[in-house]
Amino acid sequence: MSQKIKIAARLRPRIHDEIDDSGINITHSSDPTIPSTISVTNPRDPSQIFNFPFTSCYDQLSTQEEIFQRDVQPLINVVYSGVTVTIFAYGVTSSGKTHTMQGDKVNPGVIPRVVKAMFQQQSTLQRSNVALAVSYMEIYKDEVYDLLVNRETAPKLPVRENDAGQVFVANLTSLPIQSAQEFDSLYARASKHRSVGSTNLNRASSRSHAVLTITVTMTDSMAQKTLTGKINLVDLAGSENNKLTGNNDPVRLAESAAINKSLSVLGQVVWALNSGASRIPYRNSKLTRILQDALGGSSVGLLICNLAPGVKFRQDTLNTLNFAVRTKNVENRPVVNERDLRPQPKPHFAATRAIPQPAKLAPAVLQPIQIQGTSGLTSGADKHGLGKMRTSLAGAAGAIGDAIGGGGGMVGRSRPSKLPRVSAIGVGGAGYGIGAGLGAANMGAGASPSIVQLTDREIDERIAKAVEAEVARRLKEREDELDREREREREKEEQRRADEEYEKQRSRSQDRRAEEPEKQRDVEHRDKHHKSRDVDDELKTRLQNLEDKFERGVRTVNQTSANAPLSPISRKKMGRAYVSLARTNSEKGNLQAALDLYRVAETYVPDNIKLKERIIEIEWAVRNEKEFVPSPKRIRKPKLKSKKRQGRGHGAKEEPVDGAMTESSSCPADSQLTESSSNQSLNPLKRLKTEAEDESELDRLDDGEVQVPLKKYRGAIDVKVEDQWAPMQMQL
Ligand SMILES: Nc1ncnc2c1ncn2[C@@H]1O[C@H](COP(=O)(O)OP(=O)(O)OP(=O)(O)O)[C@@H](O)[C@H]1O
Numbered sequence: 250m251s252q253k254i255k256i257a258a259r260l261r262p263r264i265h266d267e268i269d270d271s272g273i274n275i276t277h278s279s280d281p282t283i284p285s286t287i288s289v290t291n292p293r294d295p296s297q298i299f300n301f302p303f304t305s306c307y308d309q310l311s312t313q314e315e316i317f318q319r320d321v322q323p324l325i326n327v328v329y330s331g332v333t334v335t336i337f338a339y340g341v342t343s344s345g346k347t348h349t350m351q352g353d354k355v356n357p358g359v360i361p362r363v364v365k366a367m368f369q370q371q372s373t374l375q376r377s378n379v380a381l382a383v384s385y386m387e388i389y390k391d392e393v394y395d396l397l398v399n400r401e402t403a404p405k406l407p408v409r410e411n412d413a414g415q416v417f418v419a420n421l422t423s424l425p426i427q428s429a430q431e432f433d434s435l436y437a438r439a440s441k442h443r444s445v446g447s448t449n450l451n452r453a454s455s456r457s458h459a460v461l462t463i464t465v466t467m468t469d470s471m472a473q474k475t476l477t478g479k480i481n482l483v484d485l486a487g488s489e490n491n492k493l494t495g496n497n498d499p500v501r502l503a504e505s506a507a508i509n510k511s512l513s514v515l516g517q518v519v520w521a522l523n524s525g526a527s528r529i530p531y532r533n534s535k536l537t538r539i540l541q542d543a544l545g546g547s548s549v550g551l552l553i554c555n556l557a558p559g560v561k562f563r564q565d566t567l568n569t570l571n572f573a574v575r576t577k578n579v580e581n582r583p584v585v586n587e588r589d590l591r592p593q594p595k596p597h598f599a600a601t602r603a604i605p606q607p608a609k610l611a612p613a614v615l616q617p618i619q620i621q622g623t624s625g626l627t628s629g630a631d632k633h634g635l636g637k638m639r640t641s642l643a644g645a646a647g648a649i650g651d652a653i654g655g656g657g658g659m660v661g662r663s664r665p666s667k668l669p670r671v672s673a674i675g676v677g678g679a680g681y682g683i684g685a686g687l688g689a690a691n692m693g694a695g696a697s698p699s700i701v702q703l704t705d706r707e708i709d710e711r712i713a714k715a716v717e718a719e720v721a722r723r724l725k726e727r728e729d730e731l732d733r734e735r736e737r738e739r740e741k742e743e744q745r746r747a748d749e750e751y752e753k754q755r756s757r758s759q760d761r762r763a764e765e766p767e768k769q770r771d772v773e774h775r776d777k778h779h780k781s782r783d784v785d786d787e788l789k790t791r792l793q794n795l796e797d798k799f800e801r802g803v804r805t806v807n808q809t810s811a812n813a814p815l816s817p818i819s820r821k822k823m824g825r826a827y828v829s830l831a832r833t834n835s836e837k838g839n840l841q842a843a844l845d846l847y848r849v850a851e852t853y854v855p856d857n858i859k860l861k862e863r864i865i866e867i868e869w870a871v872r873n874e875k876e877f878v879p880s881p882k883r884i885r886k887p888k889l890k891s892k893k894r895q896g897r898g899h900g901a902k903e904e905p906v907d908g909a910m911t912e913s914s915s916c917p918a919d920s921q922l923t924e925s926s927s928n929q930s931l932n933p934l935k936r937l938k939t940e941a942e943d944e945s946e947l948d949r950l951d952d953g954e955v956q957v958p959l960k961k962y963r964g965a966i967d968v969k970v971e972d973q974w975a976p977m978q979m980q981l
Pocket residue numbers: 260261262264340341342343344345346347348349451453454455456485486487488555
């Protein structure tokens with residue numbers, strides 16, 4: 250049965266000298282069937298309030314104990330029923346994730362409380378054997394490191410997938426723990442290994458994602474079963490805005506880029522799961538690869554969204570809540586991890602590498618009737634003829650088996666050629682050599698008590714069929730594995746090329762900037778010309794296709810196109826093109842189409858904050874059936890802009906932290922609006938290109954310098970306070 254991820258949102262209190270903020274409010278519901286609500290004021294328009302209903306909302310006065318009792322404690326039973334549970338803390342840097350998960354001595358967080366509860370539960374169990382073990386890793390700059398070993402010398406650990414499709418970190422230490430005290434001292438030591446650094450926003454900011462796993466193995470010797478429950482406790486690193494954190498040294502910037510990228514992939518995974526995409530981009534980061542089971546997989550999930558008060562965090566708060574709303578629609582299919590300890594029938598002969606021991610075979614040959622229930626097969630007639638036949642068949646299997654790295658070859662070579670025929674059938678489920686395989690796979694010897702009379706020819710045919718089928722299966726397995734390997738290599742190669750391309754572009758633009766102003770003007774002039782040619786064939790085709798679709802009234806955009814491998818530049822171009830199309834639609838009043846297109850654009854440029862804001866605004870307008878008036882277009886003023894850029898580059902002008910709230914003096918004049926709207930008369934493809942190249946909506950959205958005049962905007966939207974933002978969803 251599928252189960253949705255449960256969401257809990259927690260607002261931390263003000264810390265240090267943070268300014269009091271009344272922009273985030275929590276309304277608790279006394280009725281358990283009605284969710285509590287978090288209301289957040291739009292930083293760009295204080296008259297607009299977004300409401301987010303969640304089953305669990307914790308305000309600034311909430312305690313660690315409350316959160317544990319209400320949302321975490323019930324999951325301990327789930328773990329003890331043999332299911333994997335994943336709890337992860339998500340939020341912007343300094344929002345209180347580590348406080349919630351780890352806490353301190355006075356206010357222990359989720360992790361120490363979970364361990365205590367796990368031991369308490371263990372003591373109540375009558376089962377003969379319940380063992381707890383811990384592993385702890387961090388994902389730092391997209392590499393996995395073991396935190397239970399010396400971190401200085403810890404190697405990067407590979408992430409692998411087993412035959413059952415479960416993702417695991419190879420060679421990760423797992424230590425048995427006997428008591429909560431033992432865990433505490435081990436955890437305290439290991440936490441010191443975690444990468445932590447100081448930023449303007451957090452003295453001890455996590456520079457990595459940390460995943461702590463407690464595994465409980467319950468062995469019931471009477472029922473001969475083992476249940477394995479697991480709880481993954483994930484303290485994610487927070488998304489970072491380098492302007493606010495003050496990160497400026499290369500190490501911090503690289504860490505920050507890795508954190509933001511992995512969180513952005515996390516968002517893409519959630520988006521892809523919600524939109525039913527055929528390919529979920531788990532492999533695009535180690536974080537999502539490791540959390541694969543928690544996102545659309547087989548574990549039970551709890552997402553704790555940490556929120557920070559203050560206007561400077563307001564946009565991040567909206568982004569976090571927006572992520573939460575999307576995540577609560579992700580469905581998992583929890584499974585019980587149970588293993589039967591009773592001796593299993595031996596696997597098919599060709600699937601095992603074990604070399605049959607003649608000494609073991611011998612007694613089985615002597616008691617065929619007991620298993621097979623027939624005397625017709627005991628004679629051992631035609632030993633030599635059959636032996637030859639079998640040798641050649643098994644030899645062939647051996648040759649192929651060797652080629653595909655399987656065990657068939659070993660079986661083929663090692664099988665004694667003079668094995669009496671009766672043992673081949675009679676041993677059946679006992680599992681000796683070829684006979685074992687045949688008995689189990691083709692004749693059902695162990696299962697059926699009926700007498701089976703087979704001629705030598707029939708037996709040989711069956712042998713041939715069994716060998717053929719097994720070899721074909723192994724070849725297929727091998728081919729699939731090779732395909733997966735090729736796919737992985739291809740992805741790596743694409744990533745490398747994209748990085749190279751990005752580096753090239755960056756160094757080119759740096760070179761350009763370093764040139765003399767005279768020359769720079771030339772370059773800019775040339776660039777302008779190049780730009781018009783810069784929309785490559787691929788982009789043109791895609792734009793044309795899009796154009797055609799919309800001309801025909803097709804509203805369904807192929808959203809998986811965002812998954813196609815593109816260089817960062819092409820991604821940006823595609824993003825711009827979609828934004829441009831979206832804008833056209835929003836201008837025409839087709840808000841749903843515009844929203845779809847903005848969302849597609851977001852898959853190409855997931856880090857664009859202004860784009861996220863735009864999506865939230867339009868989502869709100871669509872849900873509340875309000876009119877949405879897009880902000881007027883800005884006309885580029887090359888000189889002014891370059892001056893501003895230079896000024897910024899030299900730190901001449903400090904941007905206000907809450908820039909989004911600032912009314913800008915550089916608002917476009919009415920004449921500019923007219924000029925912009927004259928674009929409407931152009932041929933749509935031309936118009937798209939013009940918009941994408943000359944005055945890209947995306948660039949403008951992305952550009953913190955130019956703000957829409959707030960008064961104008963407010964008047965145009967005519968919003969009402971307290972409109973419902975998202976539909977109510979109950980979880981679990
Ligand atoms: N509920 C709370 N009550 C009191 N203090 C809190 C609370 N939540 C967070 N804090 C304090 O806020 C500061 C930042 O919290 P924390 O380090 O947990 O943030 P974070 O989200 O883990 O940040 P980062 O992503 O940078 O690691 C810390 O000093 C912490 O003690």
